[in-house]
Amino acid sequence: MAVVKKSRLYPFERNRYFYGKLLTVRDFESEQKYVNDKRRLLNRLLYGSGVVSGMQVVPVDDKTISVEMGVAIDYIGREIVIPAPVTLKLSMIEGFTNNEYKKNVYLCVNYDEKGKEPVHSVGNSAVRSDEVSEYNRVLESYRLSIVEEAPAPSSFEFVRLMENVVIVYQDDNVRITQRMPKYVNAGEVAEVRLVVEKTLQTPRIAFDFEYEAKGFIPLGPEGNSVSFREAGDANETEFVLVYNVKAPEETGVAALLRIPSQKAKLTIGDEIIPIDANASHSIDVVKEPVAERILKDWHERSLEQAVEGSADQSICLAKISLLQMGPTYMIEKVDRVPFGEYIENASLLQRLGQSSRGAALHKFFASAEAHDLEYDAKPALDVTYHPDRNAFDFKLGIPRPQPLYDxxxxxxxxxxxxxxxxxxxxxxxxxxxxxxxxxxxxxxxxxxxxxxxxxxxxxxxxxxxxxxxxxxxxxxxxxxxxxxxxxxxxxxxxxxxxxxxxxxxxxxxxxxxxxxxxxxxxxxxxxxxxxxxxxxxxxxxxxxxxxxxxxxxxxx
Known part of the structure; x- marks a missing residue:
């Protein structure tokens, strides 16, 4: 059954009915296309794409997963429904290869159509001598597949609108990206996230670098030096290291943050890996609130930008971490919807917005702790800002009083x-x-x-x-x-x-x-x-x- 892969829009046309009109296959297909295309367009533009409900992925044994029933909307607005739980071995899923086991694979779901109820075609048999069958129904179904390469973060629309993402290093088993806000206000503290993704059997990773900043002011005791060390006993495939920089006080400029390759040292196990590219961010310092600027970009995008170019993109339901076990493999870990492709209920979002209105978004929170210093030391104050929760952490070092008696x-x-x-x-x-x-x-x-x-x-x-x-x-x-x-x-x-x-x-x-x-x-x-x-x-x-x-x- 052929499936339309492109989301190109045409002007909507409705059937016009009148007495004596001869209805053909084209008329009935046009009727269905009108209803489906309009609904899918609104799905895409109003709700977005992602998992609406269900579709949990759980491991059944070392080589088998189960996908629960659920509903999703794909990147051109088509509804994907899994009507009943399905249990499959990874080797039975399209796209899974058996030549490499120590990697992360991604389970995806796509919209698919299948013919159903074959019947004898009376009209075709009148012009052809052989017996001809046609499907009496079209089943709007789904297709599961395995993808061995993680999608680029910039392939997601919400990431493109809100974040500036650069790839620092990437190979078959490791990907290091750095992410920071696409816009900042003057004097604002911006959070920079270094994201390290790896397979379970990749040796421990260490990454040290000194970044160059134009406009940004480094914060923290280490200045512009950043050091990442993978935890020794962690059974994880993704790590996030956060550091902060302060934006310039002037608006209407672009602040730069760059990681020169000659000032970066990546170690995987005992091997030092050269960094070829110079990862660089260019962040706009804006006068209006950042949320308003993001909404402006959303409103000013063209219809082609909103709809085109996403027809072939899948919904990623799970990241599955595999371990090599001699000549075969085993499922070690399953992370559900690793790229946050969810669609939240509008009523729920409204209530969440009401509960937080005038509260956390407009207040700062602080926590403080004090520790002793030698009696002849100078007082020390270390402040860490967490913009995601508007919180400050104060650590105050107070010199002990000099003893007056023995x-x-x-x-x-x-x-x-x-x-x-x-x-x-x-x-x-x-x-x-x-x-x-x-x-x-x-x-x-x-x-x-x-x-x-x-x-x-x-x-x-x-x-x-x-x-x-x-x-x-x-x-x-x-x-x-x-x-x-x-x-x-x-x-x-x-x-x-x-x-x-x-x-x-x-x-x-x-x-x-x-x-x-x-x-x-x-x-x-x-x-x-x-x-x-x-x-x-x-x-x-x-x-x-x-x-x-x-x-x-x-x-x-």
Whole structure:
């Protein structure tokens, strides 16, 4: 069944009926053509082209896909209907070749017509001796096909109207494009997107370049340097790197952004790939809002530009990523409608426009975070603008205040006692009168510190209850208070410490001095660590003693 491939328009003609008119095949065909052509013209101009509903593509197994029922409109306004789900092996679809497996292929759908219900042609049999059959119906159907080359971004009308796209590099397995707005306003921050597309089995890609700008001002800490590195564990076939530039303050000029080939380095795996072409953007700086300028271009396009030249273009339903598995292949991933060929419902778009009216389109949003810098560093402010959501990200570096006093840390360590005999004598462990702690982190970092150690008496001890003094800490030899009202209810032990300056830790050593009656089952050791700003461990003097006393008073 022949299918018209061109969308050339003719003046619309209607059949004129009158009594006694002889109706021929031409008249009936003209009737159908009038209705179909007018509807298709309005479809194309009012709704555009793409998937209206359904047509989801899902993998069934390693070599098979299923396309769900759905509706689409092609690039000359013809309706494409898949009336029932269809399941096919990739090898059974037109256009699929078996000689290359490690690539991305694209599943497309096209309008197609098929003859249906063959019947005997009475009229033709009157003039021909052999039996002649004609189709009684024409089935408006569809045709699925595989395309192994991705369509150029500029082949889509909405891209041509809104974006300036250049191809930086392209081969059978890799395509690198750079995209930015076709128009910008004076002083506006424009987003530039570097899009890297590859097959799954292509080695990792790295791309570094320095762009040249005429009118544009580079933004960001890297200036005009751009560096892309593919994520090591990502099972992806498309990556987007975004950087920003600021448009000139003057309108009515064209700002230029260019990637010189000599300043670009592309690495695929371990191989350095030469860049032959100089990718270049020329962006118009306009006075009116960008949306108005795009609408102006839309309104001023000719009818031929709106309709002609798209008859053979397919609707891409899915990008299918294949992996080579020895002598065959397997489907690794399916991305639905990879080029955004959708037709949205007008009622839905109206409601979405009402919900966002006066909100996000006319407000700016900001997020901020702060981080510490060295006390002698200068404050730092890094600002990133996201024009797609009118958002600013502020990162503020604030110098830490210079410490006015030396650093002090404190803590406690508890040691369980084991009583033996009737005298209440004790050992740290049976038969052993020495105790060495594990390494303790004082939290002041590496460097020299001085550690002071004392025994802390519990508030519930007998001595504390007698004099009502509450918790006490004894430094040095506690037996000097024996026989006084300040006699501690703790063992008589000698204390020492070992400091590890490179590790920021220390140990506490304890040794029993004779036997002491005690009701305590656990003794608490209070330690203080002191570090000077100079990093040298100072001698224990009145300043250290005063600092410890002040800190102890603060804790209580």
């Amino acid at each position: 650093e002090i840390a404190t803590g406690t360590m508890e040691v369980a006692l084991e009583s033996i005999g009737k005298t209440g004598g004790f050992f740290f462990s049976r038969g052993k009168k020495n105790f060495i702690s594990n390494e303790i982190s004082h939290g002041l970092g590496d460097g020299q510190v001085t550690v002071v150690v004392g025994l802390e008496e519990n508030e519930s001890s007998l001595a504390a209850e007698r004099n009502g003094s509450g918790k006490r800490v004894y430094y040095g030899q506690s037996d000097v208070f024996k026989g006084t009202e300040f006699e501690p209810d703790i063992p008589n032990v000698s204390l020492g410490s070992i400091v590890y300056p490179e590790k920021g830790t220390f140990r506490i050593g304890m040794k029993l001095q004779g036997e002491t009656e005690t009701t305590a089952s656990v003794i608490a050791v209070r330690w203080w660590a002191f570090k000077s700003l100079s990093g040298a461990a100072p001698a224990i003097d009145s300043r250290l003693a005063e600092a410890i006393a002040q800190a102890a008073a603060g804790r209580e």
